[in-house]
Amino acid sequence: MTSISKKQCSKCYQHFDTNFFTSKTGRDLKTCINCREQAATVYRTHHLNDKDQLEQLYWNDVKKKLYDKIVEIGSNEYLENKENGVLFSCILIMENELLKEEPCNISKQVAKLVEQADGYYYIYKEHYLSKKSDGIYTYWYYCSQCQQLAKKPRKNEDLNKQRDREYIKRFDCNGLITISINMNTFLVTIHLKHDILHKRPERYAVSDTIKEKIKQYINFTPKDIFRQLEQENPDLTQKQVHAWWANFIKQEYIRDKNNQLKSAKLLLEEYNYEIILVNIEGEINYLGFITPFFELLSTNKEIVVDATCK
Numbered sequence: 001m002t003s004i005s006k007k008q009c010s011k012c013y014q015h016f017d018t019n020f021f022t023s024k025t026g027r028d029l030k031t032c033i034n035c036r037e038q039a040a041t042v043y044r045t046h047h048l049n050d051k052d053q054l055e056q057l058y059w060n061d062v063k064k065k066l067y068d069k070i071v072e073i074g075s076n077e078y079l080e081n082k083e084n085g086v087l088f089s090c091i092l093i094m095e096n097e098l099l100k101e102e103p104c105n106i107s108k109q110v111a112k113l114v115e116q117a118d119g120y121y122y123i124y125k126e127h128y129l130s131k132k133s134d135g136i137y138t139y140w141y142y143c144s145q146c147q148q149l150a151k152k153p154r155k156n157e158d159l160n161k162q163r164d165r166e167y168i169k170r171f172d173c174n175g176l177i178t179i180s181i182n183m184n185t186f187l188v189t190i191h192l193k194h195d196i197l198h199k200r201p202e203r204y205a206v207s208d209t210i211k212e213k214i215k216q217y218i219n220f221t222p223k224d225i226f227r228q229l230e231q232e233n234p235d236l237t238q239k240q241v242h243a244w245w246a247n248f249i250k251q252e253y254i255r256d257k258n259n260q261l262k263s264a265k266l267l268l269e270e271y272n273y274e275i276i277l278v279n280i281e282g283e284i285n286y287l288g289f290i291t292p293f294f295e296l297l298s299t300n301k302e303i304v305v306d307a308t309c310k
């Protein structure tokens with residue numbers, strides 16, 4: 001899929017598809033949807049008396065309330081829902097240790113609270129300090145799998161990093177937490193918006209040590225490798241092992257990504273195998289080669305073949 005045209009936002013200067021600049025009523029706008037939503041939240045924080053509208057909750061009640069909502073919306077056993085997302089707003093009453101924290105740490109902990117309740121990961125995007133110096137700090141966290149965070153690989157970037165990123169499945173979820181902390185009232189306004197409840201991220205990344213082990217056991221099946229590793233790495237999943245194994249085995253044997261026969265031919269040449277029949281260009285493709293086994297057999301007078309078919 002290629003986008004037809006992109007447009008630059010006059011506020012954040014990022015380029016997005018033109019549909020990011022269309023208002024709900026279909027008008028063309030200069031700022032992107034992200035910037036407009038952020039502006040709207042700042043406006044709400046300052047101009048509406050949220051306290052009259054939103055429920056004020058303590059830490060554990062926020063967690064429980066959001067979790068209950070996710071359970072309600074989730075349409076399968078994994079609490080996913082491809083059609084419906086979640087909209088959740090409340091006011092958190094700060095208590096105890098939280099009162100001693102700096103706003104940025106408070107925002108981190110609130111994002112963690114949301115993560116614990118809904119099972120997603122959120123990544124800090126930016127913050128805004130009210131110019132009126134009224135002690136209101138606003139922080140934005142994006143869902144780690146949202147399309148907006150997808151970066152194009154930079155040139156000369158570490159290949160492993162690129163591959164790591166290929167395993168992050170992205171969604172058009174617009175997952176965003178807006179956290180507004182009022183350091184005078186010690187109330188935190190939380191707005192969570194997630195357009196769909198997509199598949200949740202793997203909780204733990206695969207460490208380099210584990211990757212090395214997978215490489216070491218490359219000739220075993222992913223299932224056996226997983227059995228070898230699972231005891232010492234309780235967070236590892238079979239799916240992760242399979243993904244990395246497939247990745248390494250490709251590096252080991254694939255020489256041409258687009259043409260299987262060409263790839264096989266290159267590999268055979270590399271291994272100094274004798275190719276006896278080859279056509280990788282024409283209509284009918286074929287590739288024949290001799291294995292070292294052939295030399296052993298060539299002096300035999302008699303060959304017995306026992307074929308077992310299932």
Ligand SMILES: [Zn+2]
Nearest residue numbers: 009012032035
């Ligand atoms: Zn923008």
Ligand SMILES: [Zn+2]
Nearest residue numbers: 143146173175
């Ligand atoms: Zn998301």
